[in-house]
Amino acid sequence: MVIDLRDEVASVLPILDGLARADWQTPTPAVGWNVHDQVSHLAHFDHLTRLSIQSPVEFASLRDGLTDLQAYIDGIGRGNQWRDGEATTAWWRSENRELRDAATVAEPSTRVPWFGPPMSLASKLTARIVETWAHGQDVADTFGVTREPTARLAHVARIGVLAFANSFRTRGLSVPDANIRVELSAPDGFSSWSWGPEDxxxxxxxDAKEFCLVVTQRCHIADTALVVRGQNAQRWMTIAQAFAGQPGVGRSPNKTVPKA
Structure with a gap:
């Protein structure tokens, strides 16, 4: 898991290293987020994840002192505008390296506090991989960069499937009592990943990448070739959300079509 997180970060860094100063203020496909906001968010939450592993009491104190979590999240980019692009990249490199170091020496059975229920160490690292991939995709799409899909997408797809119920609950909707089979073609071109009963x-x-783009709300289902069968599966794919928190705004059809 630590290696996959390292490699996911490494897939984004070459894009950042080639940016001019003005590029960092370029709006990304995520409404209200520029490139600087995206990378600051990743760095800050790598920091918080490390804090939750190494100093859970300190993290819990910070968490419990927040009156508005969404306002806190929205303020991360603005609060770090004093860092230029080079400094922001260095900050993220450092925070991610320290997070990986902390995770490597932590007991595998460790459960860490978070903004919702406590999470296993493995689940928390998986969440960091998912978020790194999704925000990295926003940066890549901003500059028309194609990142080759990798086996690391299995982490994103799995979280997307497991978040089925959350996708409904976060919108105040009843969770359908439905069995849904997910079958995805893996990036290697010959293997596949699947969840749910065969019947x-x-x-x-x-395609696995297209599924991951939809469940992280980086692409509208209408802009994919995914074949969705069944009313509940159709509803899910229009609101799928592989991340916690308030309902995401998603993407409009044809607004942003990431390169395949």
Missing amino acids: ADESVVG
Whole structure:
């Protein structure tokens, strides 16, 4: 897990290293977020994750002192504007390295506090991989850069499937009592990943990257070739959300179509 996190970060850094000063203020496909906001967010939450591992009491104190979590998240980019692009990249490199060091020496059975229920160390690292991939995709799309899909997408896809219920609950909707089969073509071109019963009445079938783009709300389902069968599966794919917190605004059809 630590190695996959390292490699996911490494897939984004070459894009950042080539940016001019003005590029950092370029709006990304995520409404209200520029490139600087995206990278500052990743650096800050790598820092908080390390804090939750190494100093859970200190993290809990910070968390419990917040009156508005969304306002706190929205303020990260603005609060770090004093760092230029080079300093922001260096900050993220440092925070991610320290997080990986902390995770490497931590007991594998460690459960860490977070803004919701406590999480296993493995789950928390998986969440960092997912977030790094998603925000990295925003940066890549901003500059028309194509990142080759890798086996690390299995982490993103798995979280996307596990977040089925959350996708409904976060919107105040009842969770459908449905069996849905997810079958995805892996990036290697010959293997596949699947979840759910083989005889399920409903299904989502297609390319792993496209599924990951949809569940992280980086692409609208209409802009993919995913084959969705069943009413509940259709509803899910229009609101799928592989991250916690308030309902995401998602993307409009054809607004941003990431390169395949």
